[in-house]
Amino acid sequence: MLSLPNLLTRLPAGVAQGIVWGVMALGVYITFRLLDVADLSVDGTFATGGAVAVMLMLSGAPGWAALLAAAAVGVACGLCTGLLHTKLGIPAILAGILTQFALYSINLRIMGKSNQTASVKKFGLFWETKGRGFLLSSLYIPQAILVGLLLTALVIAALYWYFGTEQGSALRATGANPHMSRALGINVGNMKLIGLALSNGLVALSGALMTQFQGTADVNMGRGAIVIGLAAIVIGEVLCDVCFRKGANFAVRLAFVVLGGVVYYLVMVLILWLRLDPNDLKLFTALIVALFLAVPHLRAQRRESAVRRRTAGKEA
Amino acid sequence: MKKLICIALALALCLSLTACGGGNRKKTYQVGICQLTQHPALDAATKGFREALEEAMPGQITFDEKNANGDIATCATIVNGFVSGSCDLILANATPALQAASSATQTIPILGTSITEYGVALDIANFSGTVGGNVSGTSDLAPLDQQAAMFAELLPAAQTIGILYCSGEPNSKYQADVVKAELEKAGRTVRIYTFADSNDVVAVTGQACGENDALYIPTDNTAAECTEAITNIAEPAGVPIICGEEGICAGCGIATLSISYYELGRTTGAMAARILKGEAKIAEMPIEYYQNPVKKYNPALCQAHGITPPAGYEAIG
Numbered sequence: 357m358l359s360l361p362n363l364l365t366r367l368p369a370g371v372a373q374g375i376v377w378g379v380m381a382l383g384v385y386i387t388f389r390l391l392d393v394a395d396l397s398v399d400g401t402f403a404t405g406g407a408v409a410v411m412l413m414l415s416g417a418p419g420w421a422a423l424l425a426a427a428a429v430g431v432a433c434g435l436c437t438g439l440l441h442t443k444l445g446i447p448a449i450l451a452g453i454l455t456q457f458a459l460y461s462i463n464l465r466i467m468g469k470s471n472q473t474a475s476v477k478k479f480g481l482f483w484e485t486k487g488r489g490f491l492l493s494s495l496y497i498p499q500a501i502l503v504g505l506l507l508t509a510l511v512i513a514a515l516y517w518y519f520g521t522e523q524g525s526a527l528r529a530t531g532a533n534p535h536m537s538r539a540l541g542i543n544v545g546n547m548k549l550i551g552l553a554l555s556n557g558l559v560a561l562s563g564a565l566m567t568q569f570q571g572t573a574d575v576n577m578g579r580g581a582i583v584i585g586l587a588a589i590v591i592g593e594v595l596c597d598v599c600f601r602k603g604a605n606f607a608v609r610l611a612f613v614v615l616g617g618v619v620y621y622l623v624m625v626l627i628l629w630l631r632l633d634p635n636d637l638k639l640f641t642a643l644i645v646a647l648f649l650a651v652p653h654l655r656a657q658r659r660e661s662a663v664r665r666r667t668a669g670k671e672a
Numbered sequence: 673m674k675k676l677i678c679i680a681l682a683l684a685l686c687l688s689l690t691a692c693g694g695g696n697r698k699k700t701y702q703v704g705i706c707q708l709t710q711h712p713a714l715d716a717a718t719k720g721f722r723e724a725l726e727e728a729m730p731g732q733i734t735f736d737e738k739n740a741n742g743d744i745a746t747c748a749t750i751v752n753g754f755v756s757g758s759c760d761l762i763l764a765n766a767t768p769a770l771q772a773a774s775s776a777t778q779t780i781p782i783l784g785t786s787i788t789e790y791g792v793a794l795d796i797a798n799f800s801g802t803v804g805g806n807v808s809g810t811s812d813l814a815p816l817d818q819q820a821a822m823f824a825e826l827l828p829a830a831q832t833i834g835i836l837y838c839s840g841e842p843n844s845k846y847q848a849d850v851v852k853a854e855l856e857k858a859g860r861t862v863r864i865y866t867f868a869d870s871n872d873v874v875a876v877t878g879q880a881c882g883e884n885d886a887l888y889i890p891t892d893n894t895a896a897e898c899t900e901a902i903t904n905i906a907e908p909a910g911v912p913i914i915c916g917e918e919g920i921c922a923g924c925g926i927a928t929l930s931i932s933y934y935e936l937g938r939t940t941g942a943m944a945a946r947i948l949k950g951e952a953k954i955a956e957m958p959i960e961y962y963q964n965p966v967k968k969y970n971p972a973l974c975q976a977h978g979i980t981p982p983a984g985y986e987a988i989g
Binding site for chain 2: 359362363365366369370373464469470471473474475476493494495569570571572574575576577579580621624625628629634635637638
């Protein structure tokens with residue numbers, strides 16, 4: 357028995373969760389799309405962000421400071437991956453896996469055990485406690501959506517500004533064509549380092565937000581985060597292309613990445629509502645991501661073979 | 673020079689071996705404890721085990737306590753370490769720890785605790801109550817029929833009941849199936865909701881709360897770690913939860929049929945003492961249960977849902 361009102365009451369929580377994962381997707385966007393590097397350390401940094409945030413809150417730090425500290429630690433994690441890659445010559449994908457693997461132990465060290473809980477009932481919310489409490493919580497969904505939107509707007513504005521500066525442009529150029537960038541005198545290694553640090557900082561921030569949202573951090577919370585991030589990116593890009601063709605502004609593209617995260621969680625709510633087995637969820641996600649990543653490639657191939665056929669026809 | 677160091681090291685190694693041998697003659701025992709993860713129930717069981725064994729055999733036991741932090745692969749690593757370090761007894765706290773231990777050794781005695789159903793955990797058909805071989809222990813199974821009966825006592829109006837647990841835990845599935853059958857016998861509609869890991873908890877709990885009048889959560893380790901996330905969804909939705917154990921109930925439930933994991937650990941410790949002293953053979957020891965489960969309620973959440981527990985319920989303090 358499927359009831360529509362039930363689905364509607366469930367949607368806001370999905371939106372809130374999607375926005376939080378959207379921040380994480382922005383981080384993945386920097387490495388995956390702008391730098392053209394697949395950075396797998398994010399599975400670890402997401403949990404690290406959560407771990408740092410929960411421990412700081414438990415030791416009495418205000419909620420906003422916990423978020424900033426989590427982001428700072430995330431930047432350090434990204435630097436680790438970056439140094440492994442650029443200074444020690446380890447392939448990017450492996451450097452990310454190494455960092456992620458090591459972070460599992462570090463996260464346990466940070467929390468002292470596999471999970472830690474900080475209750476919103478004890479700490480209160482930001483605006484009730486003169487700025488000390490949680491910024492968002494699954495107990496107060498509408499407020500969580502509002503805060504989430506404000507935060508993402510801030511992050512997008514900052515990214516938009518940064519990628520318009522000389523250094524930001526150099527970073528984008530590095531991703532687009534590393535050889536040309538080097539020829540133009542850009543320090544490609546440093547650009548990658550900055551990109552990875554920035555990306556992991558955002559991912560850790562998202563992990564910290566998620567911890568405040570659900571009140572718990574545990575060492576497994578980042579498992580598969582990269583796939584959710586990629587799903588948000590591909591969904592967001594498709595939606596963006598549908599709405600704006602190819603001509604969307606960079607800030608709009610970033611906003612659509614966050615929207616992709618929201619859509620991903622709405623689909624998840626829908627799947628649960630349709631009574632599909634939630635155990636198959638991860639398989640569906642992987643299939644969707646694979647499909648969307650494959651489409652541009654297959655399209656290009658078809659165009660190429662069509663061109664070849666045409667030229668072959670002319671010669672005959 | 674290198675050779676000298678080598679010889680010195682080899683000598684030191686030999687000496688440490690004889691030191692171990694000497695220790696055995698003085699009857700000291702090495703007990704390895706492998707605990708799946710940290711939550712109040714498992715911590716209490718380990719504490720009870722250590723204290724009871726220490727009291728029974730003062731000064732004769734060296735404990736090697738390791739925690740797998742929720743990672744099943746780590747359980748196997750820890751247990752293999754115990755086996756190659758030739759432990760005298762292994763305490764496996766929670767089902768995955770027991771599964772890892774029983775596949776790592778056929779000789780070293782293994783006692784389980786916080787295991788719900790040994791037949792399910794070790795895949796034994798027609799389980800008789802005694803595992804045999806080198807495995808025995810205690811079960812944390814609180815009578816499931818009595819737990820199902822609590823719905824009639826506390827929530828007589830709840831028609832549809834959702835059961836929420838982690839799909840990765842076979843013991844939770846076992847409890848869910850038994851409780852489902854009991855509740856359906858009582859004429860209620862039951863639906864099962866599972867989550868794969870803590871990332872799905874919010875969405876799945878929300879779905880369960882949207883479709884049911886009340887929820888039941890068995891003694892599930894992942895749920896025990898995520899009670900805060902669960903209660904943040906269930907409380908505003910006005911959906912009360914009855915739980916399989918006290919730790920989960922204190923976090924997100926209104927009531928539970930509570931067994932004391934500390935006492936369960938103590939019972940296991942007493943079993944360990946009998947084995948190490950040679951008073952009993954592990955192959956012949958039946959699984960022991962907690963004898964006097966107590967009905968408990970969570971005052972804060974009962975009040976939030978406007979439920980007054982009848983006489984005979986103790987408040988969780």
